[in-house]
Amino acid sequence: MEKFDAIVVGAGPAGCAAAYTMAKAGLTVLVLERGKYTGAKNMWGGAFFGPVMGEIFPEFRKEAPVERFINRHIISFMTKEDCLSIDFKSYHGDEGSSPGFIMLRAKFDRWMSTKVEQAGAILATGLEVTDFIFDGSRVAGVKVGTEEFPGNVVILTDGANSLLAKKAGLRDDYKAPDLKQGVKEIIKLPREVIEDRFGVSGSEGVVMEFVGACTKGLPGGGFIYTNQESLSVGVVVQLSALLENNVKASDLIEDFKEHPSVRPLIRNGETVEYSAHLIPVSGVAMMPRLYSGGILVAGDAAAMVLGTGLILEGANLAMAAGIAAGNTVIGAKALNDFSALALSQYESLLKESFVMKDLQTFRRAPHFLENPRIYNDYPEWTCAMMRGIFNSTGKARRNILEVVKESMKGKIGLMQLVGDTLKARKAI
Amino acid sequence: MEIIVCIKPVLDPDLPPAKFTVDGKKNEVIPPEGVPFVMSPYDALAVEAALRIKEAQGGKITVLTQGTKYAEEIMRKALAMGADEGVILSDPAFEDSDGFGTAHVLAQTVKKIGKFDLILCGRQAADWDAGVVGSLIAEYLNIPVVIRAKSIEVLDGVLKIERISTNGSEVFELGLPALVTLSSEMGQVRIPSGWGIISAAKKQVPKWGATDIGTDPSQTGAAAAVNRLVKLYVPVYERKCEMVTGKDPAEAAARLTEKILAIKP
Numbered sequence: 246m247e248k249f250d251a252i253v254v255g256a257g258p259a260g261c262a263a264a265y266t267m268a269k270a271g272l273t274v275l276v277l278e279r280g281k282y283t284g285a286k287n288m289w290g291g292a293f294f295g296p297v298m299g300e301i302f303p304e305f306r307k308e309a310p311v312e313r314f315i316n317r318h319i320i321s322f323m324t325k326e327d328c329l330s331i332d333f334k335s336y337h338g339d340e341g342s343s344p345g346f347i348m349l350r351a352k353f354d355r356w357m358s359t360k361v362e363q364a365g366a367i368l369a370t371g372l373e374v375t376d377f378i379f380d381g382s383r384v385a386g387v388k389v390g391t392e393e394f395p396g397n398v399v400i401l402t403d404g405a406n407s408l409l410a411k412k413a414g415l416r417d418d419y420k421a422p423d424l425k426q427g428v429k430e431i432i433k434l435p436r437e438v439i440e441d442r443f444g445v446s447g448s449e450g451v452v453m454e455f456v457g458a459c460t461k462g463l464p465g466g467g468f469i470y471t472n473q474e475s476l477s478v479g480v481v482v483q484l485s486a487l488l489e490n491n492v493k494a495s496d497l498i499e500d501f502k503e504h505p506s507v508r509p510l511i512r513n514g515e516t517v518e519y520s521a522h523l524i525p526v527s528g529v530a531m532m533p534r535l536y537s538g539g540i541l542v543a544g545d546a547a548a549m550v551l552g553t554g555l556i557l558e559g560a561n562l563a564m565a566a567g568i569a570a571g572n573t574v575i576g577a578k579a580l581n582d583f584s585a586l587a588l589s590q591y592e593s594l595l596k597e598s599f600v601m602k603d604l605q606t607f608r609r610a611p612h613f614l615e616n617p618r619i620y621n622d623y624p625e626w627t628c629a630m631m632r633g634i635f636n637s638t639g640k641a642r643r644n645i646l647e648v649v650k651e652s653m654k655g656k657i658g659l660m661q662l663v664g665d666t667l668k669a670r671k672a673i
Numbered sequence: 674m675e676i677i678v679c680i681k682p683v684l685d686p687d688l689p690p691a692k693f694t695v696d697g698k699k700n701e702v703i704p705p706e707g708v709p710f711v712m713s714p715y716d717a718l719a720v721e722a723a724l725r726i727k728e729a730q731g732g733k734i735t736v737l738t739q740g741t742k743y744a745e746e747i748m749r750k751a752l753a754m755g756a757d758e759g760v761i762l763s764d765p766a767f768e769d770s771d772g773f774g775t776a777h778v779l780a781q782t783v784k785k786i787g788k789f790d791l792i793l794c795g796r797q798a799a800d801w802d803a804g805v806v807g808s809l810i811a812e813y814l815n816i817p818v819v820i821r822a823k824s825i826e827v828l829d830g831v832l833k834i835e836r837i838s839t840n841g842s843e844v845f846e847l848g849l850p851a852l853v854t855l856s857s858e859m860g861q862v863r864i865p866s867g868w869g870i871i872s873a874a875k876k877q878v879p880k881w882g883a884t885d886i887g888t889d890p891s892q893t894g895a896a897a898a899v900n901r902l903v904k905l906y907v908p909v910y911e912r913k914c915e916m917v918t919g920k921d922p923a924e925a926a927a928r929l930t931e932k933i934l935a936i937k938p
């Protein structure tokens with residue numbers, strides 16, 4: 246039976262980046278993907294940040310199925326009836342040169358996996374890896390049901406809640422607060438309507454993040470991203486909070502779509518897709534062991550997701566980690582040594598890259614973001630303050646400081662505010 | 674036993690209608706992006722039938738498909754299921770051919786291959802449901818054809834075929850070479866194994882164009898098409914509900930009868 250240099254489990258951003266890196270270096274690579282085709286079951290919000298895409302695929306700006314380049318960020322705090330937004334537009338550089346862009350997984354995964362095949366890797370879809378072949382304690386390949394596929398190294402990139410990482414002994418059970426659930430709809434709208442409603446033209450795009458009533462005050466947020474001819478509209482909520490409060494994410498997204506500040510943006514749109522997915526959010530605190538004899542783990546499977554409350558990044562970290570894993574295996578192959586010691590190079594590479602640096606910098610963010618005041622009191626307070634400032638009652642106006650004080654009353658103590666601000670400074 | 678199987682990529686028939694749209698001006702279906710076409714399910718039955726014959730008595734299976742964007746993908750699937758070789762027919766001259774043009778291309782390819790005992794096709798393609806290509810290939814090659822087969826057996830060089838007819842089924846025996854089209858009553862199609870997919874990925878699949886197979890330019894492409902698409906649209910089904918009442922069941926029934934009679938056939 247043929248033995249591959251590397252077997253990659255899962256053809257998402259992490260797996261494709263790893264496979265592409267290794268196949269280009271001439272290694273024999275087998276990618277196993279459980280979806281009927283790549284991208285079949287995958288979802289995300291859709292905003293990709295940073296230069297890593299260009300580093301691995303220099304031609305991506307011309308070739309990749311980019312929906313829109315991000316030049317406008319809107320962050321909103323919402324209560325049931327109000328919405329206070331910070332709207333940031335940036336017109337540096339040419340259209341299409343923005344480092345952030347929006348993509349749809351179905352198209353992106355297909356594009357990326359075609360690249361992987363062109364580089365010489367074998368991609369086999371419709372196959373779900375169920376177990377490993379062990380040689381003593383060392384991983385020596387994978388099993389799909391009764392079929393066995395031997396390989397020198399297995400790279401686990403099977404996404405959030407990787408059961409295989411557990412089977413390989415790389416991690417323990419997660420706790421419910423470690424995971425968030427994301428639900429998303431793709432809502433079809435004509436391109437001109439999107440451009441008019443969101444104030445963009447050509448390939449420009451907007452990402453909108455919402456905090457507050459969109460999750461009924463539970464830790465999480467809402468988002469709307471502009472695609473070419475559709476909107477990605479979704480809600481991300483801490484799984485444990487959903488369970489404890491007996492709330493369904495599918496109900497939250499319905500309410501979110503009905504919010505007075507969201508409804509006009511999606512009006513007359515047709516929902517063409519609905520999907521749900523887990524996100525590992527506890528960062529370094531939940532990270533598994535990243536390598537062992539004959540195995541490496543990268544991307545969501547290794548909880549490499551950065552959430553600061555204002556941004557959610559996972560795909561770029563997944564790709565950077567995939568590249569590092571690929572390069573580690575290339576080095577191991579040159580020495581024909583696939584032991585844990587040889588593969589420990591992976592962790593060193595990650596520590597030098599933005600992946601571990603960012604996750605370290607924001608290691609306190611996950612705990613900070615569990616603070617319920619962020620999703621209840623602060624949106625209530627800031628919106629009440631704005632109401633106070635803009636509301637003309639016919640009576641004498643008070644000065645702004647008094648309005649601020651008044652709006653805080655019964656909602657937020659000054660000490661809490663100071664305390665939370667200090668925590669925020671440390672965490673994000 | 675040399676078996677040739679013809680397959681076609683189609684938009685996945687399992688896709689919900691919301692996934693694709695129709696461009697009424699160009700009379701074209703706009704497929705959803707990122708969702709690959711699949712092998713027409715009837716053609717997959719033809720591949721399956723070929724594999725069963727090969728398993729029973731040996732032989733070689735060659736798969737043909739006329740090259741569109743997804744030809745390579747469905748070819749790999751057929752090879753992964755267990756077919757031995759494949760050829761993709763690809764030439765700008767073949768584009769926009771109708772069933773007659775396609776049958777000409779496939780028949781010319783079979784002639785070029787030369788050696789064959791049996792040609793298998795799906796009973797119809799799951800996109801247009803025209804169901805003419807199989808019969809036309811047989812016509813062009815001047816060999817017998819049986820359409821809508823439920824089962825095929827080969828015994829001492831004689832084909833025994835049970836075919837679905839309007840009132841049940843018919844059993845035919847015919848000599849080789851022959852062409853048979855397969856119907857869904859044949860049964861389940863196998864799922865490729867992992868190693869099947871791996872060995873398929875490594876196979877070379879040649880592409881043949883008009884000059885390789887010697888097609889007649891007047892018989893392929895849009896200009897040669899005998900069928901013309903007049904209008905393509907997504908049908909709208911309307912349901913109306915009307916409650917018929919009466920002071921007792923007899924009166925309600927009488928009113929209902931009146932209404933039914935009033936509907937013109």
Ligand SMILES: Cc1cc2nc3c(=O)[nH]c(=O)nc-3n(C[C@H](O)[C@H](O)[C@H](O)COP(=O)(O)OP(=O)(O)OC[C@H]3O[C@@H](n4cnc5c(N)ncnc54)[C@H](O)[C@@H]3O)c2cc1C
Nearest residue numbers: 255257258259279289290291292374404427544545559560
């Ligand atoms: C609602 C939501 C919004 C998000 N928004 C963003 C965003 O805007 N920007 C951003 O950067 N990130 C975002 N993310 C996170 C991002 O999607 C992930 O971090 C990223 O996809 C991780 O890539 P991956 O390759 O590690 O895993 P995945 O993309 O999950 O890929 C894993 C692959 O493995 C396959 N697989 C799983 N198990 C097996 C098995 N046993 N055998 C074979 N194959 C298997 C799966 O089918 C899948 O193809 C979001 C996530 C969610 C849920």
